[in-house]
Amino acid sequence: MTSLSPAPRSRGLAVFATLLAIALLVTVAAVGESVRAGITTSPELSTFSIWVMAAGLALGAVTLWAAVSALRHSFRSASEEAAGEVLASRASAAQSRQHSFITFGLAFAVLIGFALIQLVLINDGNIQRTFLRGDLMAGSALDIARAFIVNIRLALISGVIVLVFGLVLAIARMIPGKAGAPVRFLAVAYIDLMRAVPAIIVLYLIGFGLPLTNLPVLSGLNAEWFAILALSLTYSAYVAEVYRSGIASIHPSQWAASRSLGFSYLQTLRFFILPQAMRLVIPPMLSTFIALQKDTSLVNVIGTLDAFNQAKFYASSTFNLSSVTVVAILFVIITIPQTRFVDWMLERGANRRKGA
Amino acid sequence: MAFIELSGIEKSYSNHQVLKGIDLDVEKHQVVTLIGASGSGKSTLLRCINALETIDSGTVSVDGDVVSGPGVDLDRLRRKVGMVFQSFNLFPHMTVEDNIAVGPVRLLGEDREGALRRARELLERVNLDHRARYYPDQLSGGQQQRVAIVRAIAMRPEALLLDEITSALDPELVAEVLNIVRDLARDGMTMILATHEMQFAREVSDVVVFLEQGKLLEKGPPEQIFGEPKEERTRAFLRQIVEAGRL
């Protein structure tokens, strides 16, 4: 059995993991204590910092435990090797190495998490008091959430318009033949222009410009509709490009197959190319839609009372940004379920076509 | 008048001339096989016949009607002349039966029920009725190619163009596809096929055409082309094929 190759090395890694875990514990204790000592004005914050320190130490202990098992397995591996049990020795060494890597991962995560919280607490909780004052957040939350409905409405209505108009633009851009040239040119010009001009400028021009034009219907719209118009015009250009990239990434052989059956250009797009392209464009489409949602907060420049505008009222009357943090949190809350939903949808689609 | 008539077909890509004046007549119920080295223009010629490529000069006529040049209803032409590709090209987002029924439903105005029933009948003929509800990704290459043939047949074409339909298949899957073509030939389907399966070509063809660098160098009945080719280059080509163990 001398031909068996020996177990992988594990000792150095395990020793390093152990030292790292100990260093982590020391760091958490030292940093945590010095930050806690700096908190003098708020007893609640002081208590909180003690809890954070305790949690950090507990997680540090878990990390140390993983490191110690790495060491244990490494020693076992050595004794098994000495006894000539190479296969067992290899397994133990592998276990040891795995525990070492778990230690590294844990240590990294604990350190980052702990450091972030300490950043909030440091300097007598300055960051916390500027951005995260619970009382101010709670006090403003209801009004801001109510104003946030405006953001959601803007995003949804513009989103629908953009999906349709973007597709029209994408197809206009791809119209074949000589006769299609002027249409193609217009589509390209529009897309280039709208992608070049910042959304906030379009919004500003429309929001303040249209009312001055005395155009029938258009100049009489309220600010919310100006916002929808501006966001739709801007984002249609992006979405048109998303559609186009999706359509372009369908292999030409699909066109050949469809055309050879006798389907026309537009029928081919409708029945075969777009349905396949749609699936491909869902992820970039979602990114664009999330960007659109976020840009609804730009409407405060034309005076629409959205969540950000509402939060700014609170911020300027309390000289504190905690209410604006509430807006940030609201955006996070509505965005995350969307990304998970799209993940789920893509997975389901893939499963249906592959495994059934 | 022959069913498909090609005269003086020329085709270039930028400044590379791929077809250099091809004349060819294909009678109804005839099977014509194109052979020739890779790059000799077989695929291009087939694609020109159903206008997937536009030709630079010459004329294509099908069933007595000139179908090249401006003002032709290409979609109608293509319904008459079906095509099957080397890479199957099934629609991956549709089930097998929908791949087959979509043409009859959308283009021939058949009702969905009837079209699906017919799709399953056709699938039964190629022993694939148990795969009707599968998606193309879930089938082997041979099965996909059989579906692709059925999809073309479902449009009730008057002629079929088959472009190296077994070249992308593992060797053990070739026979199942060729058997179907054999059945079609026996049923009198007019076909033009490009292939490297010389044994098969010899067996099913009425006429074999040897293409070289965009020119039709020699044509004749299979016994003559494979047995006593007139042109030295045809002989050289066939020798290579024999050496590769394909004949």
Ligand SMILES: Nc1ncnc2c1ncn2[C@@H]1O[C@H](COP(=O)(O)OP(=O)(O)O)[C@@H](O)[C@H]1O
């Ligand atoms: N879309 C294309 N663009 C440019 N050249 C092409 C194109 N399609 C085919 N060709 C060229 O035309 C020649 C003939 O190709 P093809 O008809 O595919 O030959 P075969 O099918 O006999 O192998 C080759 O030289 C090939 O490189």
Ligand SMILES: [Mg+2]
């Ligand atoms: Mg070819």
